[in-house]
Amino acid sequence: MAQTHASGEQGHSVGLYLITWLLLFVLSACSYFVDYIHLQGMWRWSLILLFMMLKAVLIMAVFMHMAWEHLALVCAVVVPPLMVLIFVGIMMLESDYTFLTRQLSFVAGP
Template sequence: MAQAHASGEQGHSIGLYLGTWILLFVLSACSYVVDYVHLQGILRWSLILLFMVLKAGLIMAVFMHMAWEHLALVCAIVIPPLMVLVFVGIMAIESDYTLLMRQVSFAGGG
């Protein structure tokens, strides 16, 4: 990398981008295989979400050049969406509890 800066070249090697494209293709193929083998339930959705997050992280790291940024910038961009996911999970758990309480309450109040 230091040699590229010394000679005036900018950017990264084409091999990095080709490798990234190949890895994205493999992850997409794995996501397709999950549907092809007819997995159902929590396993299916867990695998689909895992492949989706891996592809998004790879795109952010290489094509948005986050792998070469300062830690403060990475944290400023990555942590807020992660916190949103945590809060959505908390709300989903709370909604299940609220639904259960309403069913119990309204069933007895007939």
């Protein structure tokens, strides 16, 4: 790293960015292909979300330079949204339980 700064070179090669753009293009094409073949239900949403997350990781790693940062900074940026996703998942399970118990209560009556 010190040699890079001493020689005046900064940044990363253009090839890295071109490969990243190509991968983003391929992932976007795959996402559109899911709609094109008319997948429905859980498969559709799972694949679209998977491609979306992969694109987000690529953008964070390369364009936001997170791949070259210290682990502490990466954890400070990545862990909180991951915890929010886990919390949302738990709340989704809880909402299903609450909805089911309300339906049973309304059907059975007082």
